[in-house]
Amino acid sequence: MTQPVRLWGARFRTPPSAALMRLSRSPETYFRLVPEDLQSSIAHARELVRAGILTQDEGARISEALTAIGEDFAQGKISPSSTDEDVHTFLERVLVERLGPLGGKLRAGRSRNDQAANDLKLHLRRAAKRIAADLLSLQDALIAQASEHQNTLAPGFTHLQPAQPVTFAHQLLAHAQGFSRDIERLQDWERRSSRSPLGAAALAGSAIAVHPELSAQELGYDTACENSIDAVGSRDHVAEFLFVSAMIGVNLSRLAEEVFLWSSRQFRWVVLDDSYATGSSIMPQKKNADIAELTRGRAARLIGGLSAMMTALKGLPFAYNRDLSEDKWAAFEAIDTLEVVLPAMSGMIATMRVDVSRLKAQATEGFTLATEVADWLARNGVPFSEAHEITGALVRYCEEKGVELSDLTPADLSAVDPRLGEEMLGCLTPEAAVAARKGYGGTAPVRVAEQISRLKETVLRQRDWANV
Known part of the structure; x- marks a missing residue:
């Protein structure tokens, strides 16, 4: 029978109440940090060998056991029990079950405070590149459509009123430029999140794990955090990740809003592929841009997560506080949202068909010349x-x-x-109007072709960073 493990409690006379445990226990979704916690634990085991707490043989046995636990978890052979308070408790319980007292040695020199901060930071650093890869797929779709429509005339709008003729490619690339900056934000964020909290322990640093810079390098960071209190008490890297996610959501929502218009009966600029649209349960004729609607709605979640995290952070004193556990709720919601929305938007843009003649006919309506x-x-x-x-x-x-x-x-x-x-x-003529806008960044087809070429080069560099 599985025996519950608590990482605290000896000084308490009574066990925790059921109400406390219901509030304190991590939601199931938090256990997705198992891979990061195991990776951190293996790095910590090496640090304990350097500190003389573990022998070389003990360190190797612990590392092998942690690797096996990771494989078993991935295959569904083990899972958290209802008595496991969090990912750290779960994994220590399993480790002790397999190695006995040797498994308990791993806790020396660390705290759940630095473990929690480190696990999420590692997870976000990986998620940032997955999100970038999905954004690059959307970029591919926008570039492909733009390449086909470099000379397709269209009405340009300001205040949702016809303004001047543009090329449809130029309108598509306006969105691509925003997404390109979103990927740059993820790259910038990665640079600022390149310091490891591991080794900060509870708040003052560790008297045992005294070479956190070595563990940091093993985990793929540049080095360790400069200040141990900052390491466990700050979550600005989470807030910044959430801002980038929210900005992506806003940019996606703006593209979605235009897709509504383009595909509407009133505009009829594009026809959505049947596989990326839905119908109505009562009106047989309907063909709805549901992907765009759902994307616009999910943007609200991304903005809400950022707001929740900033509010949780604004009044926290000193080092670690349990309020900081809200970081995982907001971060996982952002990741899950983007990893569902982005592929759907990419497919919708890639497969939509553009009505070139209708766009041209509308290009001069409303005295756009x-x-x-x-x-x-x-x-x-x-x-x-x-x-x-x-x-x-x-x-x-x-x-x-x-x-x-x-x-x-x-x-x-x-x-x-x-x-x-x-x-x-x-x-x-609309042809003369767009050709005249031949300055850098203008809508003239020759400039649009140059913009596509530069954007393709940027996408290649960004794809290399994202390892896709």
Whole structure:
């Protein structure tokens, strides 16, 4: 029969109440830290050998047992019991069951405080690269669609009103640029989370594990934390991870919002693949962009997790407090959310079909070429303040006549203002409008092609960092 193990309790006269244990026990999802706790324990065993607490043979036996425990856990042969308070209690119980008193030696020189901080940091460092890999798959989908639509004309919007013609590729790449920065944030975060808390023990450091920098290197960190109190009492690396996750969620939500519009009956710019859409239980004709809706909703969870973590941190005194256990709830929620949302969004973007002719037809609706008139006047010596007024009068003239700018004749132009020359009509095409925006970062197809090329290079570098 499994015997419960408590890592504390000898000074207490009565056992913990059932109510306390229900509150104190880690949720099942927290036991996903088993691999990280075992890896940390193997590194700690080596530190205890260096300290003379374990012999070389004892250290080897403990490391072999920990490795076997990890394999058994992964295969479902062992699992936490209801009496295991947390991942540390669970693994020490199993280790002692297998090695007897030798298993109990491993606890020397460490605390659950530095173990907990270290386990989650290791887990997040791995999750950051998985999330980056999923983001890169979304980048691939956006780049592939953009490559097909470098010359596809589309209406650009401000305030959700038609503004100027753009290429559809340029609109897609606007989202890709945001996701590229999200990956850069994960890279920056990894650099700032490169110090190990292991060896800080409860708060003052360890009198036994005196070479935490060596354990840090074994665990893939750059070195150990500079300050032991900071090591166990700070979770800004978790808060920052949650901020990056929330920012990814916000960027995903913005893309999702546009997918709603693009695929709506009113826009009809894109058609979603049947495998990435759903229907209605009562309206047989419906085809819903549920992936986009669910993504927009899940962004709220990511923002909420960041808010919860920041609130938990804001009033904590000194070193470790149990409030910090909220870090795992928020972090795991963020990881789980992104690892579900990102592949679905990638598939939806990769498989959507673009209606090129409809986009082109809408590219000039709503007088989106008006800026071309004002720019032409400015290039011909008219102060832009006057050019703006003349163009506004020309748009009003079109509205009264019920025509578009491209329908105007030389007679119409002179009726509005004699400075509107006939040659200006050559600027009133969406092709001319996008070609004119040829500055760095503009929507001209030649610039879009360069943007795609640079983004592909960035994706290659980021893929190398994420090891995918």
